[in-house]
Amino acid sequence: MSSNARFIDFKSDKQPTWCPGCGDFGTMNGIMKGLAETGNTPDETFVVAGIGCSGKIGTYMRSYALHGVHGRALPVGTGVKIARPDIEVVVAGGDGDGYSIGAGHFIHAVRRNIDLTYVVMDNRIYGLTKGQASPTSRSDFETSTTPDGPKQPPVNPLALALSAGGTFIAQSFSSNAKRHQEIVQKAIEHDGFSIVNTFSPCVTFNDVDTYDYFRDNIVDLDEADHDPTDREAAKDKILDNDKEYIGVLWEDEDATDYNTAHGVDEPMHEVPDGAPDGATDLVREFY
Template sequence: MSSDVRFTDFKSDKQPTWCPGCGDFGTMNGMMKALANTGNSPDDTFVVAGIGCSGKIGTYMHSYALHGVHGRALPVGTGVKLANPDLEVMVAGGDGDGYSIGAGHFVHAVRRNVDMTYVVMDNRIYGLTKGQASPTSREDFETSTTPEGSKQPPVNPLALALASGASFIAQSFSSDAMRHTEIVQKAIEHDGFGFVNVFSPCVTFNDVDTYDYFRDSLVDLAEEDDYDPSDREQAKDAILDADKEYMGVLYENEDSVPYSERHGLDSDMSDIPDGAPEDAMDLVREFY
């Protein structure tokens, strides 16, 4: 950990090729600022990304990084964290990558509660493949492959996380730089799996879920005096509220015990030697 690191230390020399105005710029900047604010440095940070526009983020951030395959970023991040617990592991994905082909991995990553951070750039569309409906697209959202709308209700990732036993659930907006940074920072500081769904507008293919829409519709929980993020029932009501969308920490279990502590994992899994005790090998087999 370093106390004098700046967020610009996390910028690589590769120039982003996202569309001008893409919400992913703000999402990434907030991630870098949050990492710097928590005292992390590029030398102790590992960024894992999947496929989609979000998958490019490991190239644009100066840290250890791995660009995985579609929907598989979370198991890679889990392996990295267990192999080297001293690393700050941040997994980045999109709504298509995380809530479609990667949905099964999402559920199990949530329930395992490995101490890492998962940031999902939710633009409610498949942007990299030119604008198809994603798991979080509106039911009536018209695209080239769903000209009459998908006619399927969108996935509620916050509800899925809560039902899976999440210890930290938050939502942010890429355009609100200060709040977004603050929310991601809280996820990093949380002891366990920190999940942040980020509204990151696609300016090229989604003309419905725009910057203006989120600015006008989002309710910031920081301004709700009676909201208690440690109250799971209150969090459930907010997450299932069909009339409002919230920004902030919706739920945090302050008594969260990360996976490594529950299993008494006090050394790197990468250091387990040949002929290790059977109980140690059982721990490895759980992931394969």
């Protein structure tokens, strides 16, 4: 990878249309800074996103990108990484996109240990569709469609990742710019599937899980004497419902990523038989 990339290199000329104050601004900035700090450049990076506010991120970043369909960003990212093991693949999603309709893909991407980074912008609500309860919403969170709350416990994505054999599990807060960048950077550097669940407050529809709430309740693992290579310690913190931890909870430093385990180390340049006319030229141009 090149070593002279800058944060500004990853910014596109498209102006974000997120609500002023949206946590996704900070989440995206941390991704771009993390990519630059790890020596990646836009032409060595592929960003995949699904549906929702988070789905716009590929438009706002300058790199190869694909805006997929709801809950299907991880299969696309998996295919890209297998076809092009030489480039950095970042998948961006939201809590609704990734932990509801995309939950099945999430589990299997974790257990395959594909070498990609999955950053989830968790605002604990469906923001783009105007404020419905999401899989990570509190059981008593009142919305227009759940006036008495969803009345079911929220999904714990970190617990799902750990139980599926995750090799890098982290949590971050979009407002803590320097710390968020550090966590994303570690995720990118990890050889294998990395999940960074990022608290990314929705200032328009969620007046419970706010910036002030997270600032008052976050515990930084760097200040909590936590050993990220201790799986039992990671499990205890992941299952602790009384605190909001940020940092790397668990990293298996000895894990082997999918491409390495299966000898998939060369780009796939061949176009399948039966591809449309002109496909070969397009592939050659891309490669």
